[in-house]
Amino acid sequence: MDAIVEAALKKWPNVPHCYGWLALDARGDWYMRDERIQAAGPFPRVKGSRIEHRKLREFIERNYAHDEAGAWFFQNGPQRVYVQLEIAPWIWRLSEDGTLRSHTGLPTEASAAWLDEQGHLLLSTPLGLGLVHSQDMHLAAQWVEDGRWQPEERSLAELLAQHAVQLNPQP
Numbered sequence: 001m002d003a004i005v006e007a008a009l010k011k012w013p014n015v016p017h018c019y020g021w022l023a024l025d026a027r028g029d030w031y032m033r034d035e036r037i038q039a040a041g042p043f044p045r046v047k048g049s050r051i052e053h054r055k056l057r058e059f060i061e062r063n064y065a066h067d068e069a070g071a072w073f074f075q076n077g078p079q080r081v082y083v084q085l086e087i088a089p090w091i092w093r094l095s096e097d098g099t100l101r102s103h104t105g106l107p108t109e110a111s112a113a114w115l116d117e118q119g120h121l122l123l124s125t126p127l128g129l130g131l132v133h134s135q136d137m138h139l140a141a142q143w144v145e146d147g148r149w150q151p152e153e154r155s156l157a158e159l160l161a162q163h164a165v166q167l168n169p170q171p
Helices: 003-011 035-040 054-062 134-145 156-162
Strands: 018-024 030-032 064-066 072-076 079-085 090-094 100-102 112-115 121-125 128-132
Touching: 018 072, 054 064, 090 121, 090 134, 128 134, 128 156
Parallel strands: 018 079, 090 128
Antiparallel strands: 018 030, 064 072, 072 079, 090 100, 112 121, 121 128
């Protein structure tokens, strides 16, 4: 967490939490969801405005965490902004050199792999549960064929419960 965020938390410890205004889709893109977008429909059917500003995305990603109940959030200074998740809190990117990174750029290693009822490939890592990015499925298929992963079938609901992940945190 950024030092400026930690300082703001100490200075203003009782700022109310924010819900419904930030979302993460299955491709690792962040979306702002203002009141008009929230009224137009649920995420991900109505996504909102994709956050394209690199510095803002980096700030969100450095201050992205979860609470004890499995709700993921962005700590925006003294305010906790809870994130709506399309499928999982992490989107995994695979590289030709064999590395696995989160959508935020953090390196990690998979300890288990699953295919859900929709055919999504999800991985468990020390960071938590995440979805393999759709653009990296060609590499993922090769890694499965090479024996690096042996995915088991499991429903998304079971995986979310097992990893204590809330897709849509509520107050």
